[in-house]
Amino acid sequence: MPIRKETDLDYPKFAVVGHPNKGKSSIVSSLALDDSVQISDTPGTTTVKRSFPLTVDGKIIYELFDTPGFQRARQVLAWLEQHDVSADKKHEVVNAFIHTFKEDPKFNDEIELLEPIMDGAGIIYVVDASKPYGEEYEAEMEILRWTGQPSMALINHIDEDDYTLEWKRALGHYFKIVRTYNPMEISLAQHISILESMAQLKEEWTALVKLSIGFFEHYHDEMLHRSAAVVANAVYKALSTVETLTFSTQNASDNEKKKLEERYKNSLRSIENQTQKRIEKIWKHEHLEKDKNPLYFEDMDLFSEESASVFGLTRKELLVTGVTSGALTGAGIDLFLAGHTFFIGGAIGAIAGGVGAYFAFNELSEIKVFGKTLGSKYLEIGPMENRNFPYIFLGRMLYHTSKIANRSHAKRGLAVFEMEKGFKERWLDDTLRKELEKYHKIFRSGKALDAKTLASYEDLIYKVLQKLL
Ligand SMILES: Nc1nc2c(ncn2[C@@H]2O[C@H](COP(=O)(O)OP(=O)(O)O)[C@@H](O)[C@H]2O)c(=O)[nH]1
Ligand SMILES: [Mg+2]
Incomplete structure (x- = not known):
């Protein structure tokens, strides 16, 4: 079994985010091997973030956050864009947003989903390619870009129709890694391959995630x-x-x-x-x-x-x-x-x-x-x-x-x-x-x-x- 040394910093964390009802909770459930994740047909079921660590023998291999879907992405983006700052300062504006609206129920869902990201989690943005692509998603992806955190997109297919091509074109502008993933059918090979993509997101994370892959295989x-x-x-x-x-x-x-x-x-x-x-x-x-x-x-x-x-x-x-x-x-x-x-x-x-x-x-x-x-x-x-x-x-x-x-x-x-x-x-x-x-x-x-x-x-x-x- 691989050994994670006491001196090693942390285990990898990922926040699964996106529009309501796109399969975020299903993805968390499948990757965390946890059937207690709330999955529902009703949009807006999840109103607070919830952590789902994959634990083996009391040790956390990785941690996933299930989050509420974006509700007021355009308004949030408008607020962020009022602050004209250079790219290296954009994440500070996101923190300022969280700080400013922490007590405002209007932005509850956005704050819940941004918090784990600003705490250091990587981003997994989930879309449903059985629905057409639309501009309304751009505000969401822009906000995620403002956080400055490494991110990848997962394309899910809830229904039969297929708009994968247009989704891939759009997502390619925002995400370094874009992959299709079916949370209902997951084999060991698919699971490992998703983790391997996560390892590629950020150089500093590679060793950490590779270690987690070793743990998972074991x-x-x-x-x-x-x-x-x-x-x-x-x-x-x-x-x-x-x-x-x-x-x-x-x-x-x-x-x-x-x-x-x-x-x-x-x-x-x-x-x-x-x-x-x-x-x-x-x-x-x-x-x-x-x-x-x-x-x-x-x-x-x-x-x-x-x-x-x-x-x-x-x-x-x-x-x-x-x-x-x-x-x-x-x-x-x-x-x-x-x-x-x-x-x-x-x-x-x-x-x-x-x-x-x-x-x-x-x-x-x-x-x-x-x-x-x-x-x-x-x-x-x-x-x-x-x-x-x-x-x-x-x-x-x-x-x-x-x-x-x-x-x-x-x-x-x-x-x-x-x-x-x-x-x-x-x-x-x-x-x-x-x-x-x-x-x-x-x-x-x-x-x-x-x-x-x-x-x-x-x-x-x-x-x-x-x-x-
Ligand atoms: N057939 C099918 N249904 C899915 C898939 N992903 C999600 N669903 C269903 O879509 C609904 C919303 O899923 P959920 O994970 O709760 O989405 P969330 O709101 O983004 O967290 C639920 O009824 C799921 O069972 C999929 O890949 N295939
Ligand atoms: Mg959910």
Whole structure:
């Protein structure tokens, strides 16, 4: 991790400014990874500046200011222009303006947005290029020029129409750096590239911002590692889970067997749910508004055929992976039988639709009966015997993690992740399958696990996530 020395001056600060309703708050939200920024359709929602530092382990990497939009730019500019001073004195006039009108509610919004800039923040001027350019923006850009602070412009597109060309021409007169940026879709590469532009704004800032980029990259990598650990642990836990149910009658009834199986399924569902929550927390999305159904892959339950067909291995893949070799008993056999029943039973829809899954969760693991000769008898299920389950479970978690990690904090409302075709092919190939299978075999053996094995499985998952994100 890069080290910011005690003697280093400060961390970089940027004020995000512009006309009302252009996506300023959305941009702050996406760059500060903070979904508590107020975003609204109603212009003028933000009336005071608010600071959003990106903090890692108690240290600030950089700080962004969300500000109200310009309300009376022409009047402010007229006041500034009454003072005929040389360029090196213009910032003093801006300070004088703030001082003079500090108590005047008329210029509240302008003062709120100018204050962080005059305190040393760099300027990020936001425009919406789905609306035509107009002269009214010139007063805003002129005022920003008076502050003398380094500045860049970000072109956002809120709607479909596109006036980028005219905006670029106009912005080029006022800003050294003009970039397009979509706060709703932000990848690591885009994030870093915006920070790199910020580093170019002023020579004295370059080293400082570059250091922040180093911190940010390290932080992102850390989140990947933590996600991999959470996912790896969940797979191990799910495969090794054992559930029991005591019964007192002579023989366990089918109902009792069903009850145990349902309990087992619920334990696995709950592991998935807990894992999702942990992943969301790692990526600072713990307030994510989700569907009432926590397993929200379009209502695709963990044990549904649909889920098996999207995330699970096909018959051929199972054979190639070698998971079907060796002596198979109980639920292991079910794996073959189910394949046939699936065909014979006529799951025409699935087959006609070209869905590759050939087996459903008829049986996850054999139910064993214990204590026949003793007072207390119990049924036991687990560890997982079903060979396809690990891939379905892992696939679902990787899918969820990739969606969460790439979700902009500017996005509001219900998180519904649409299923992508071919997700499995994006992360899983023959080689990796064989590699994973070695671990899955150990996990479902029911034997105690040594930390080294889990750590190397974690590492495997980390590499998959790296490739996916
Ligand atoms: N589709 C879309 N909507 C956006 C984008 N940026 C902002 N919005 C929406 O535009 C509205 C105003 O955004 P906000 O960030 O509050 O703008 P501000 O007033 O400049 O802070 C909100 O409803 C946002 O969800 C964008 O890039 N795409
Ligand atoms: Mg706002």
